[in-house]
Amino acid sequence: MSSQNVIEVSDVRRTYVTEVGVFKKEKKHVEALKGVSFSVKKGEIFGLLGPNGAGKTTMIKILSTMLIPNSGKVSILGLDPVKEHSLLRSQINFILGGERNLYWRLSAYDNLSYFADLYKIPQSVKKQRINELLELVGLKEVAHQKVETFSKGMKQRLQIARGLVNQPDILFLDEPSIGLDPVSARQLRDILRKLNNQGTTILLTTHYMYEADELCDRIAFVNKGQLVEIDTPTNLKKKVDDVSIIECSILGATPVQVDSIKNHASLHHAQVEQYDFTYKLRLQTNDPQRLVPYIYETLKAATITDLTILKPTLEDVYVKTIGEKVS
Ligand SMILES: Nc1ncnc2c1ncn2[C@@H]1O[C@H](COP(=O)(O)OP(=O)(O)OP(=O)(O)O)[C@@H](O)[C@H]1O
Numbered sequence: 654m655s656s657q658n659v660i661e662v663s664d665v666r667r668t669y670v671t672e673v674g675v676f677k678k679e680k681k682h683v684e685a686l687k688g689v690s691f692s693v694k695k696g697e698i699f700g701l702l703g704p705n706g707a708g709k710t711t712m713i714k715i716l717s718t719m720l721i722p723n724s725g726k727v728s729i730l731g732l733d734p735v736k737e738h739s740l741l742r743s744q745i746n747f748i749l750g751g752e753r754n755l756y757w758r759l760s761a762y763d764n765l766s767y768f769a770d771l772y773k774i775p776q777s778v779k780k781q782r783i784n785e786l787l788e789l790v791g792l793k794e795v796a797h798q799k800v801e802t803f804s805k806g807m808k809q810r811l812q813i814a815r816g817l818v819n820q821p822d823i824l825f826l827d828e829p830s831i832g833l834d835p836v837s838a839r840q841l842r843d844i845l846r847k848l849n850n851q852g853t854t855i856l857l858t859t860h861y862m863y864e865a866d867e868l869c870d871r872i873a874f875v876n877k878g879q880l881v882e883i884d885t886p887t888n889l890k891k892k893v894d895d896v897s898i899i900e901c902s903i904l905g906a907t908p909v910q911v912d913s914i915k916n917h918a919s920l921h922h923a924q925v926e927q928y929d930f931t932y933k934l935r936l937q938t939n940d941p942q943r944l945v946p947y948i949y950e951t952l953k954a955a956t957i958t959d960l961t962i963l964k965p966t967l968e969d970v971y972v973k974t975i976g977e978k979v980s
């Protein structure tokens with residue numbers, strides 16, 4: 654293991670076996686991970702992105718000692734999460750799935766105190782650490798308020814504090830900003846960045862491209878149990894350097910006209926949304942000079958209420974990568 658790498662994953666596979674049917678039970682096999690390999694360096698913020706069912710949560714559970722892989726090799730901080738899980742658990746922490754794991758009838762302080770005791774944090778440092786964590790996540794003012802009175806954003810920030818009671822070297826987060834409003838999501842990103850600046854390695858999953866682009870040093874795209882791309886956000890975006898995005902809103906177009914635009918030879922990908930009489934198109938093209946006149950020519954009597962040419966974002970890389978590799 655390279656001294657720089659705190660996470661090393663090599664050819665990991667995991668299949669879930671479930672029973673289906675009421676009377677005649679049959680075993681159903683779902684291959685959630687089909688041989689995934691990657692590594693994460695100390696101090697990185699690493700993002701796992703991919704569609705629903707891609708295997709992200711399965712991977713996080715394996716890395717955080719909650720699930721055993723069927724085969725392959727995993728090393729976290731030089732330890733084996735299967736054989737050395739108790740030693741490893743004192744050095745990592747994880748936040749999976751929303752608001753569970755907190756005691757709603759207890760205050761923020763008492764929740765952290767409870768989890769600090771679980772991690773056997775010495776009483777001599779416990780109070781100061783809890784206060785520092787409440788400060789970090791901006792909950793000091795409401796430290797003695799019951800969690801049931803908290804908003805979703807406050808609960809999620811308390812989850813982060815809970816995940817830090819044992820001062821983990823690596824923090825695993827599964828969709829930390831799901832359901833948060835834009836301001837709460839930004840507060841959360843600020844906390845994660847601050848934490849990372851203090852030396853914590855972070856591995857997170859997210860469906861928010863903007864968040865991944867802003868926060869992550871490197872990103873892995875996962876699809877159908879396989880890793881399809883891994884790089885820095887900047888390098889990933891270079892993969893769509895040759896692509897322009899055309900966004901347009903059209904009033905009164907026919908489905909035939911929209912199909913004709915979607916089938917234009919210069920198109921890499923088309924997203925189409927329809928609201929009553931309006932179509933909203935987001936088109937990835939390698940030739941906007943040809944496509945834009947074609948759109949006007951095809952639509953004839955329909956009205957184009959808006960047409961903008963944009964630079965591609967991480968979302969366009971995602972759509973191109975995952976879109977291309979989905980069978
Ligand atoms: N406990 C389980 N039993 C059976 N199948 C499971 C179980 N957990 C996950 N799976 C299946 O494994 C595959 C990967 O699931 P996983 O939850 O890891 O995906 P994910 O990338 O986290 O998706 P999402 O973005 O929806 O959270 C899916 O096909 C899912 O249905």
Ligand SMILES: [Mg+2]
Pocket residue numbers: 709710711827
């Ligand atoms: Mg998941």
